[in-house]
Amino acid sequence: MTRLLYSLCGGDAECRFSPHVWKTVMSLSHxxxxxxxxxxxxxxxxxxxxxxxxxxxxxxxNGHLVRDSFDIxxxxxxxxxxxxxxxxxxxxxxxxxxxxxxxxFIIQPALVRIVVxxxxxxxxPADQAYFRSSREARLGRTLEAVESxxxxxxxxxxxxxxxxxxxxxxQQYLGGDSPLFADYILFGALQWARVVSPKPILPADGPIxxxxxxxxxxxxGRGRRMKAAA
Ligand SMILES: N[C@@H](CCC(=O)N[C@@H](CS)C(=O)NCC(=O)O)C(=O)O
Numbered sequence: 001m002t003r004l005l006y007s008l009c010g011g012d013a014e015c016r017f018s019p020h021v022w023k024t025v026m027s028l029s030h031x032x033x034x035x036x037x038x039x040x041x042x043x044x045x046x047x048x049x050x051x052x053x054x055x056x057x058x059x060x061x062n063g064h065l066v067r068d069s070f071d072i073x074x075x076x077x078x079x080x081x082x083x084x085x086x087x088x089x090x091x092x093x094x095x096x097x098x099x100x101x102x103x104x105f106i107i108q109p110a111l112v113r114i115v116v117x118x119x120x121x122x123x124x125p126a127d128q129a130y131f132r133s134s135r136e137a138r139l140g141r142t143l144e145a146v147e148s149x150x151x152x153x154x155x156x157x158x159x160x161x162x163x164x165x166x167x168x169x170x171q172q173y174l175g176g177d178s179p180l181f182a183d184y185i186l187f188g189a190l191q192w193a194r195v196v197s198p199k200p201i202l203p204a205d206g207p208i209x210x211x212x213x214x215x216x217x218x219x220x221g222r223g224r225r226m227k228a229a230a
Pocket of ligand 1: 018019021042045054055067069070132
């Protein structure tokens, strides 16, 4: 059985940092499925699996190709219905889209402005050139200009996590008593920050820190085994 997950890497191939790939790593682990991660630099993505996708994650499940972290979670849920559920039903599947929207429009853009220069610095030279030109075009500023405002973004970040802090007053996970894909969506974003940047992005204690530490320990500590940036 071959199950391959193409995973973004830095100059050090062991440094796997994509927030979207982390969602899939956690989804596969949650389902108890074996897989092999294939380290893939930014500039190699377009040649993976005959140019199947412009972005990672890409899953090759015994010859069946799936792209996009949410689509992969849906595929795994439908393909492996007897393994632990990622959504706990149609309602959970639907509400996970709201968490995806929150991560995509509130959390990740803020984190990009905090860590984009840190990401650049851990890439191999060919990827650095691609990353600089694509991200500077997207952000409308040099990476150095974004980095110089990172302190203000960092100070504003805890307020953006308030909806999560509220939720965790009532339950251990966004999914309730145990984690679901919704947790992995937010975990992926915060794990990305943990792996690429030494900046103190999460509070040192409190409900969000406790939840994140619990997520790092899930599935035999899969998340914690990835080295944090120092
Ligand atoms: N909606 C997609 C987004 C995937 C995505 O943007 N992946 C980034 C890495 S985190 C990527 O592959 N970027 C390629 C590039 O910027 O060239 C998902 O959830 O999988």
